[in-house]
Amino acid sequence: MELVNGFTLMNYAKEKGLVLPAFNTTNYELTVGIVKGFQATGLGGYIAISSSNLKLSNPKIISDMVHSAMADISTPISLHLDHGKSFEDVKACIEAGFTSIMVDASHLTFEENIREVQRTVEYCHFYGIPVEAELGAIQGKEDDHVSEEDTKTNPDDVQEFVERTGCDLLAVSIGNVHGMDLTPDLDFPLLETIASISKVPLVLHGGSGIPFEQVRKAKENNLIKVNYGSDLRQAFIGTFGQAYEKNHNEFDIMSLSKEAIQSVQNRVEVIIKEVNIS
Ligand code: G3H
Numbered sequence: 095m096e097l098v099n100g101f102t103l104m105n106y107a108k109e110k111g112l113v114l115p116a117f118n119t120t121n122y123e124l125t126v127g128i129v130k131g132f133q134a135t136g137l138g139g140y141i142a143i144s145s146s147n148l149k150l151s152n153p154k155i156i157s158d159m160v161h162s163a164m165a166d167i168s169t170p171i172s173l174h175l176d177h178g179k180s181f182e183d184v185k186a187c188i189e190a191g192f193t194s195i196m197v198d199a200s201h202l203t204f205e206e207n208i209r210e211v212q213r214t215v216e217y218c219h220f221y222g223i224p225v226e227a228e229l230g231a232i233q234g235k236e237d238d239h240v241s242e243e244d245t246k247t248n249p250d251d252v253q254e255f256v257e258r259t260g261c262d263l264l265a266v267s268i269g270n271v272h273g274m275d276l277t278p279d280l281d282f283p284l285l286e287t288i289a290s291i292s293k294v295p296l297v298l299h300g301g302s303g304i305p306f307e308q309v310r311k312a313k314e315n316n317l318i319k320v321n322y323g324s325d326l327r328q329a330f331i332g333t334f335g336q337a338y339e340k341n342h343n344e345f346d347i348m349s350l351s352k353e354a355i356q357s358v359q360n361r362v363e364v365i366i367k368e369v370n371i372s
């Protein structure tokens with residue numbers, strides 16, 4: 095199946111009442127595990143790659159890899175640039191066929207963040223691609239990027255930010271954290287307030303480690319997308335780590351890669367089902 099446009103995927107989520115998981119990939123085997131997980135559940139979502147990770151593989155490689163992994167599947171999937179850190183990355187991803195974009199300028203001042211999102215929106219909308227923007231800073235480790243900053247989204251800024259930027263999805267900071275080292279502590283009253291103000295659906299980063307019932311609760315507050323990175327990476331890396339612990343002479347990379355794909359698929363299936371149980 096071809097990649098699905100991000101706007102089409104958002105409409106699919108609204109029609110079916112789903113929260114869409116976005117799974118970060120890095121390599122082919124991880125991608126295959128994610129795709130198989132989507133296919134097994136029959137539900138759609140995002141395959142995402144962050145700007146940091148593009149230092150390892152460029153957008154064209156990622157796009158080709160995802161297309162190839164998706165050859166036999168029938169569930170709707172968008173290819174998403176996660177934490178887009180530069181306008182160059184945004185342009186390269188659009189050119190490579192990505193169907194959804196995030197611009198992350200949340201480390202800048204409010205006005206600078208707005209300007210950066212505005213020019214990304216102008217560019218992406220010309221190509222019919224939706225844009226996710228972030229307001230507030232999320233603490234923790236995302237690929238090789240570590241942020242000490244923990245600034246919750248200020249609800250008083252939400253309306254102006256969404257209206258002036260023209261973004262299509264809003265990533266919020268409500269006590270969610272990146273990685274496995276910090277404990278998430280979601281502020282639901284804040285989420286409710288933001289949801290009542292924002293004209294666009296909300297996105298929760300740092301899905302790994304957030305109890306599923308909390309994601310389901312967040313779904314009642316206009317949450318359309320939840321991001322998972324570390325969870326699948328642990329499933330993937332764990333396969334190799336455990337095999338090496340058992341046998342320091344292990345070298346059967348083929349069998350272990352198949353096992354790792356299966357572990358990722360299992361986690362993907364659990365996550366997709368758990369966040370959408372009603
Ligand atoms: O953008 C990606 C996610 O926010 C990943 O966060 O590694 O805590 O699941 P996570």
Ligand code: ZN
Binds near residue numbers: 177236300321
């Ligand atoms: Zn994130």
